[in-house]
Amino acid sequence: MDFASVLMIEILGSIAILVLISIGLAVVFGMMKVINMAHGEFLMLGGYVTIYGTNHGGLSFWVSALILAPVVVGLVGLALEWLVIRHLYGRMIDTMLATWGISLALVGGMTMLVGNTTTGISTPLPSLSIGAFSVSGYVVFLIVLAAAIFGLLYVLFKLTTFGLLARATTQNADMVAALGGNPRRIYALTFGLGAALAGLGGAALAPLTGVIPTIGAAYIAKAFITVISGGSAVIAGNLSASVLFGTVGQVFTYLYTPVIGEVALLLTAIVLIRILPQGITGRFFRRSI
Amino acid sequence: MARYLQSAGLLAVLVLGMVMPGWLELFTVYEITIYLIMAVLALSLAFVWGKGGIMCLGQAAFFGLGAYAWAVAATNFGPGLAALAISIAVPALFAAVLGYFMFYGRINDIYIGVITLAVTLILFNLINSTSGPQYRIGSALLGGFNGMTGVPTLAWPNGMPLDPGDIFRLTVIVLVAGVVAISLYLKTTPGKVTIAVRENEYRAELLGYNVAQSKLITFTLGGALAGLGGCLFANWGAFVSPTIFSLVQSAQIIIWVIVGGRGTLIGPILGCIALQWATTKLGTQQVVQVNLVLGVVLAFFVLVVPQGIVPMFTKALATLFGRKADSAAAEATTTETRP
Numbered sequence A: 001m002d003f004a005s006v007l008m009i010e011i012l013g014s015i016a017i018l019v020l021i022s023i024g025l026a027v028v029f030g031m032m033k034v035i036n037m038a039h040g041e042f043l044m045l046g047g048y049v050t051i052y053g054t055n056h057g058g059l060s061f062w063v064s065a066l067i068l069a070p071v072v073v074g075l076v077g078l079a080l081e082w083l084v085i086r087h088l089y090g091r092m093i094d095t096m097l098a099t100w101g102i103s104l105a106l107v108g109g110m111t112m113l114v115g116n117t118t119t120g121i122s123t124p125l126p127s128l129s130i131g132a133f134s135v136s137g138y139v140v141f142l143i144v145l146a147a148a149i150f151g152l153l154y155v156l157f158k159l160t161t162f163g164l165l166a167r168a169t170t171q172n173a174d175m176v177a178a179l180g181g182n183p184r185r186i187y188a189l190t191f192g193l194g195a196a197l198a199g200l201g202g203a204a205l206a207p208l209t210g211v212i213p214t215i216g217a218a219y220i221a222k223a224f225i226t227v228i229s230g231g232s233a234v235i236a237g238n239l240s241a242s243v244l245f246g247t248v249g250q251v252f253t254y255l256y257t258p259v260i261g262e263v264a265l266l267l268t269a270i271v272l273i274r275i276l277p278q279g280i281t282g283r284f285f286r287r288s289i
Numbered sequence B: 001m002a003r004y005l006q007s008a009g010l011l012a013v014l015v016l017g018m019v020m021p022g023w024l025e026l027f028t029v030y031e032i033t034i035y036l037i038m039a040v041l042a043l044s045l046a047f048v049w050g051k052g053g054i055m056c057l058g059q060a061a062f063f064g065l066g067a068y069a070w071a072v073a074a075t076n077f078g079p080g081l082a083a084l085a086i087s088i089a090v091p092a093l094f095a096a097v098l099g100y101f102m103f104y105g106r107i108n109d110i111y112i113g114v115i116t117l118a119v120t121l122i123l124f125n126l127i128n129s130t131s132g133p134q135y136r137i138g139s140a141l142l143g144g145f146n147g148m149t150g151v152p153t154l155a156w157p158n159g160m161p162l163d164p165g166d167i168f169r170l171t172v173i174v175l176v177a178g179v180v181a182i183s184l185y186l187k188t189t190p191g192k193v194t195i196a197v198r199e200n201e202y203r204a205e206l207l208g209y210n211v212a213q214s215k216l217i218t219f220t221l222g223g224a225l226a227g228l229g230g231c232l233f234a235n236w237g238a239f240v241s242p243t244i245f246s247l248v249q250s251a252q253i254i255i256w257v258i259v260g261g262r263g264t265l266i267g268p269i270l271g272c273i274a275l276q277w278a279t280t281k282l283g284t285q286q287v288v289q290v291n292l293v294l295g296v297v298l299a300f301f302v303l304v305v306p307q308g309i310v311p312m313f314t315k316a317l318a319t320l321f322g323r324k325a326d327s328a329a330a331e332a333t334t335t336e337t338r339p
Helices: A002-032 A039-055 A061-083 A092-114 A137-159 A161-171 A173-178 A183-209 A213-230 A234-255 A258-275 B002-023 B026-051 B059-077 B081-104 B109-128 B164-185 B189-199 B201-206 B211-237 B247-260 B266-283 B290-304 B309-320 B327-336
Strands: A127-130 A133-136
Touching: A002 A039, A002 A127, A002 A133, A002 A137, A002 A161, A002 A183, A002 A213, A002 A234, A039 A061, A039 A092, A039 A183, A039 A213, A061 A183, A092 A213, A092 B109, A092 B247, A092 B290, A127 A137, A133 A137, A137 A161, A137 A183, A137 A234, A161 A173, A161 A183, A173 A183, A183 A213, A213 A234, A213 A258, A213 B109, A213 B247, A234 A258, A258 B081, A258 B109, B002 B026, B002 B164, B026 B059, B026 B164, B026 B189, B026 B211, B026 B247, B026 B266, B059 B081, B059 B109, B059 B211, B059 B247, B081 B109, B081 B211, B109 B247, B164 B189, B164 B211, B164 B266, B189 B201, B189 B211, B201 B211, B247 B266, B247 B290, B247 B309, B266 B290, B266 B309
Parallel strands: none
Antiparallel strands: A127 A133
16 A cells, blocks of 8 residues: 555656756647757756856845746746747748757857756655655645646636636637737747746756756656647647656566666657657547636 | 750769769778768658658658668678668658558658657667577577678679679669659659649649548658668668667758758758768767757757758749749749748
8 A cells, every 4th residue: 555655756856857947848839830940958057047046146045946047037938939930920830940959059059158967956855654665745736836837827828817828829820910919929928838847847847867068958858758649738638648648657667677667658758659640639628728 | 954964864873873983092991972862861851842842751661671681681691682672672661651551541741750760769779679599580699789791782693792882872862763753753653743742732632632641652762762771771881870860860861951952852861961971070079969959959950941952943044144044943832832
């Protein structure tokens, strides 16, 4: 029984990690149909902001991870949207390639600034014991954080004016403009929101993995797979894909090795795309957000 | 006229390629060979993306699989034609299986890009984790992140290995033959369907062509050519490592094609050679990171020169001499107008 609950927490933990890796990308893709190849680098920047805020800025880990990282990375996202992405709306492939350029440039720039070494930060929570086993308290925190992000996004999209406008812009940007809204500003803010969420995710994962300028590459494949398999509904899609892949990945990791877990995750995704080309929410939960 | 010029140019490159290794220093031969091997890879993507309209962001996967297949097969069966055939067959088969799921699943451009890239990155992780004596195929040790060293070099039928000059010549032959073969293929009916699918998938389908099958053929052929490039790469350095599957490698291929010009075959080859030369030069100094430069170049070209250098020049020349834009420029512009 203890073992079952530990395994359950491990699986929930890997689901939460997938959510944290991919939710920023899901927001940008779901609301704007933009594939942001620099997403992995936004995660990386979030990690660096957290580590520098904690180790050099004298802030507590919680302040720098939960407030400073999303704010700074969100601002970086807004700046890049203004500089590059706003010129390319409606050209999906070009947007993807330009953001890949941004991604490479961010990796190169960070390598020049901090060097090509891993910087770490200690896990700020003690482990919890369940019967004869113990689980990392930090994993429990990640599960709570992922749930909180979903809750906040739900409130934002369902209950605020910005959310209403953002969902309307996704459906018909011209109509929003005709009714006096400003789709360009909505897009910019949505991109900033996606970047901020990526920053938060990267910050939360920094204690687990450490940070290195090239760490984005380690996240990006999983983030893409999750978002594409989820489909266009941000919350329902991301949640369902994360649950599926988190479970598959963690079970195979538990049975074999982490790499086999990753391969199993990819194979599941390729088969899933063959069956459901529009992603999970293209077929199920179609009316959700 | 333009066609004769092209043929003459290809012939000149071929002849020059045959005699050049005798004139140059060994190190220069070695350096130019790698540029040309990468140009084979660029050509494969020029075919798949520029001509076929399939945005494959993971062409490095087939290149890497070709290199690893050669290394494993040559270690096990000797560096002969059998190993060469395997190093082409493995990536082609992999492309066929992956392509089946993507094209018969009817997923669109963006998803194809993302999935091919994700596959490449996961191959990178997979190969990276194969360190240790238990990961071997036959007598070939995969070597994890250290890669495989001492890969046997392709041998003549009499058992003599090719020297660096021969590898250079072989690469030139593969490159020129690749350009010729692709140009001829595009004149055949399946080749014309490939172009038709790129121009308007829906219309091609309504006219009764099997779009998924056509894409699958293009993708598989491109995978085979990239695999052959990978085989040459393994022969060139007698070494393969997981970094050929890395994100930066995949990005470079895309940058060559974008900078050279989508829709042409020669553009990506020139873009590849020029950019490799530039990155090698950049790598020797410590001030600016290569990735930073490559990233800025990519973003700049997408924003400012989306059609690429070669189509831009052919267009400019055509305007200058008041003639109608030749086929390359016309093709490139039609590619641009695709949604």
